[in-house]
Amino acid sequence: MTKAPSLAQLKTDLADVTSVDDPRLALLAADSRKGAQLLLTQIKRRLAKAEAAERAFQQRLHYERALWQRGQLVAGIDEVGRGPLAGPVVTSAVILPETFDIPLVNDSKQLTPKERERLYPLILAQATAVSVGIGSPQLIDQINIYQATRVAMQRAVLGLGVAPQHLIVDAMQIPVDLPQTRLIKGDAKSASVAAASIVAKVYRDHLMATYDELYPGYGFAQNAGYGTAEHLAGLADRGVTPIHRQTFSPVQKIINA
The missing domain is CATH 3.30.420.10 (Ribonuclease H-like superfamily/Ribonuclease H)
Structure with a gap:
């Protein structure tokens, strides 16, 4: 009698399953071990999540596709x-x-x-x-x-x-x-x-992380320039930098003060 593969081996072997029609899932369903059934549930959940993401992605191509069809x-x-x-x-x-x-x-x-x-x-x-x-x-x-x-x-x-x-x-x-x-x-x-x-977003976040090195004390790497408590405290303590927007109210108040 052939020994059933370990659950760890099954998890490795089935990591590349991309469809519920994969015949390996039928074999897994026939495995009465509790761990095997849990693995089957996890795989089906992963596949359902991937399918939903793909449907949503195709929906987000709706406007592009109509224009692509016109060349x-x-x-x-x-x-x-x-x-x-x-x-x-x-x-x-x-x-x-x-x-x-x-x-x-x-x-x-x-x-x-x-x-x-x-x-x-x-x-x-x-x-x-x-x-x-x-x-x-x-x-x-x-x-x-x-x-x-x-x-x-x-x-x-x-x-x-x-x-x-x-x-x-x-x-x-x-x-x-x-x-x-x-x-x-x-x-x-x-x-x-x-x-x-x-x-x-990524470009600006990287830019603000660089500004954090040039102008420490405002938390730019964490807050990206938004008016967090750390940023406002930095403004009060250190004043306005060349990258502050002087017409925005909290900055304007510091300048006027």
Whole structure:
């Protein structure tokens, strides 16, 4: 009589199962050991989760697919950093190929920092073109955050190495002469916008970590320039830095004081 494989061996052997129709699962179902049945439940749960993620991913390609069918290159655009007291607003424009296949790409706010860091180089590797546009704190103070965001988005689009024929934008109107689909919460509805949101977020987080080394005491690496207690304490103790937005109320109060 052939000895049944150990549960540890089964777990290793079945790690590559990608379908509930895999005949190995039928053998596992026939294994009466409690551990084997638990493993079967875990595998089915993993497969169901992967299937749901794939369905959601295909739904996020809805707008792109309609434009691809018309032979158009599509760029998704998003921004990060409109609310912080310090640092620039950062935008990104991303053109995805029709072969793009990273189901985990979603609204950056729905992802952990570790997930964003892992997806960032994968997006750069698969994308047809990627560009970043910056709106400096000085520009924000000159023309306000909304207009500075539009300018940064324009810079991102114009910086693409490949010219897009249609833009999908997260709720903004970009001053470029191209047709634009404007979506509320576009980073959750469009894979291109989601990819742009991840690129912009990771790029800005890295930038703020560098600023944390230049201007210690504000917690920029942790708070990305948002008005946390640590940041406000740093403002009170150390004053305003060159990367602070002087027209934003807490900073303005420090300057006036």
